[in-house]
Amino acid sequence: MTKNKPTVQDVARLAGVSGMTVSRALSKPELVSQATRERIDLAVRELGYVPNLAASALVTRRSGVVGALITTITNPILATTIEILQQGLSKAGLHMLIGETRFSPEEETQMLRAFLGRQLDGLILAYGYHTPETHELLAAARIPVVELWDLPEGDNPRQPVGQVVGFSNWQAGAAAGRHLVECGYQRPAFFGFDDAREDLRWQGFRHAVMQGLAVEPLRFKTSAIPHIDDGVDVIERFARGELEFDGAFFTNDMPAIGALFSCQRKGINVPGELGICGFGDLPIARVATPTLTSVRVPAERVANATVELLTQMIKGEGASVGQVDVGCELIARESTAR
Structure with missing residues (x-):
């Protein structure tokens, strides 16, 4: 014989509260005291109670x-x-x-x-x-x-x-471009995907570089989903002489980290020969060797x-x-x- 599913009233009896309190705790927990919520949560777990959200939504007009x-x-x-x-x-x-x-x-x-x-x-x-x-x-x-x-x-x-x-994508790009110029890099380059959001970062980056150096910065396209291999590929091309730049802004920390590690393997001095800046300020940026400059968004x-x-x-x-x-x-x- 199939056991009946537990009901709101079953939960209420076990928790020592009313059925209305159980319903309130499940739909609007902020209106119920913590001690009462804990008793109801314990009863829900013990009974294996699963609320009927579809039925609740018809009454409250909310699905949760x-x-x-x-x-x-x-x-x-x-x-x-x-x-x-x-x-x-x-x-x-x-x-x-x-x-x-x-x-x-x-x-x-x-x-x-x-x-x-x-x-x-x-x-x-x-x-x-x-x-x-x-x-x-x-x-x-x-x-x-x-x-x-x-x-x-x-x-x-x-x-x-x-x-x-x-946040402002334009300001994020401008901050990276301005920093590379202030650090003395003469040929800054932008590495990011080609979409509306990245275009704004590029525009900010370009404005800062043009203002500081009066030269057009380079722009190179990376994949839509940022990956560590994007940075590795950039440094491979840099080492073969296919790309000429001395400061790189990657619009994500993952390809920036890939570039950083690839420079280490190839003996490219960072930051002396090549400066690298990322975006996102991931935890790995703080522990990499050398540590990675990055634009942080909270x-x-x-x-x-x-x-x-x-x-x-x-x-x-x-x-x-x-x-x-x-x-x-x-x-x-x-x-x-x-």
């Missing part, structure tokens, strides 16, 4: 689920961001559903269609450039949206689809601000569209210290 469309889960910065987002949303009684778009606006649109069918309470987008169809879908869905990382900027700024938490602040904005909007407390600029900072280390 937030979608997050992330560009790539292999990027350590985004991995940290995802972890903090998940922890913050969990404290607010929300669960996060994650999809990986791999920097493709078309893939984002397809995933968005699937996600919206799950009656999301809110949505996080980790890329600021969308297809017209994505804009239409979100306009029709009328759910709270927060975009991460990319502030609207430039001569033809993009149109946000919700709140924005991020991932924790991005994630915490996103959670705060999104939970406010879900509660109906933050309906206006705006933006939070978390800034960026160049961290100078040994790889550019001439």
Whole structure:
């Protein structure tokens, strides 16, 4: 004979509370004391109780689920961001559903269609450039949206689809270019992918170099998903004389680290013969030999601000569209210290 599934009332009896308190603890945990939540959590685990979210959503018009469309889960910065987002949303009684778009606006649109069918309470987008169809879908869905990382900027700024938490890509590029010039490098080069976000970093980098040296910096394309092998390939070409530069700005720390290690194997002096600057300030940047100069974006602040904005909007407390600029900072280390 099949055992009946545990109910809310079963959980309530075991925890010594009312059924209404159990429902409140599961849907709005912030309204229940910690001691009571702990008793209810223990009863839920002991009974193996699984709430019927679909039925709950029909009553409360909330699913308790937030979608997050992330560009790539292999990027350590985004991995940290995802972890903090998940922890913050969990404290607010929300669960996060994650999809990986791999920097493709078309893939984002397809995933968005699937996600919206799950009656999301809110949505996080980790890329600021969308297809017209994505804009239409979100306009029709009328759910709270927060975009991460990319502030609207430039001569033809993009149109946000919700709140924005991020930094200026132009300023990040300019900081790297200005630093390489100040360190005495005469032929700075930019290594990054060819898309709207990277174009802004390139424009900032180019402006700083032109202002400091009155020369046009070099620009070389790397893969859409940053990889350590991109930097290795750059140094291989540099060693063969195919690329001529003396200061490199990689728009991600992973290829910058690949370049740094490749220089060590080939006996190329860093920072004397070649200066290397990355982006992201990953933990490995601080322990590499030499330590890696990098542009830092405060991932924790991005994630915490996103959670705060999104939970406010879900509660109906933050309906206006705006933006939070978390800034960026160049961290100078040994790889550019001439």
